Amino acid sequence: MELNPIPILKMNGKKALFNEEKLKLSLKNSGATAEMIAHVLEEVKLALYPYISTQEIHKIAFSRLKQFKRATAARYNLKKALLDLGPSGFPFERIVEQTLIYQGFTTKTDQILKGNCVQHEVDVIAIKNNFYLLVECKFHSDQARQSDVKVPLYIQSRFYDIRLQWKKDASYQNKSLQGWIFTNTRFSKDAISYSNCMDLNLVAWNYPSKGSLKERIDVAGLHPITCLTTLTLNEKQALLKEMIILCRELLKKREILTKIEIHPQRHANILSEAKQLCNL
Secondary structure, rough: OOOOEEEEEOOOOOOOOOOOOHHHHHHHHHHOOOHHHHHHHHHHHHHOOEEEEEEHHHHHHHHHHHOOHHHHHHHHHHHHHHHHHOOOOOHHHHHHHHHHOOOOOOEEEEEEEEOOEEEEEEEEEEEEEOOOEEEEEOOOOOOOOOOOOEEEEEHHHHHHHHHHHHHOOHHHHHOOOEEEEEOEEEEEEHHHHHHHHHEEEEEOEOOOOOOOOHHHHHHHHOOEHHOOOOOOHHHHHHHHOOOHHHHHHHOOOOHHHHHEEEEHHHHHHHHHHHHHOOOO
16 A cells, blocks of 8 residues: 655755655665665655654665665765765865776866966866866765855856966967866755856766766765774774775775774774775
């Protein structure tokens, strides 16, 4: 017997109806099998009540997935894991840089570029052949926050100033200069409309439909260590302090687990989960 549509409360405070197919797709994209999905849906449905938060639904699904396979649960928890990288935006910048390197770009970070009027700091410059991408990273530690139209308005003015200066330099005459903004949450409708009008490229958690932040991380296997279900919150923070941001970096520097005083008996499980997340 089908349940009547259950109203739920989204992170932004808006109301919606529980969408079983959307949850199924999210679970499938995380690598869950049909059996896992069926069990998770059964448990979520039993817990539903009017205006249950999407956070609570996510928590139930994550907990059930973890009982089946930790690496699958870790992938499902990627959005929250990105939020847990804060409060500094540096780890997020590192992940964005690595997604561009995976695409074949060479990169430079925290660069000061001369504009026509003033100098500008750019988070990441990515270069491939004659393409130069100027990338700004907008990190939010609150999932409910979005980047509104003021963000691309401000960044577009900076890129325009840099572009005016580049036009004066003969060595850049045949090179393409593009502006990009990455965020771990989302952009407002006006921000997207303005950026499309100004040829400014946006990448958010699930935007665009092809090439979203989630897709870029999943395809490249660039999951942050905050995804790992085999680590405590304090242990994750200790690794971040040691500049270990990606699971790939942890696999290359396994001795760091001993340095932050994680018991040797736990090392194998932690590294196994990290390896599965990296698609290795």
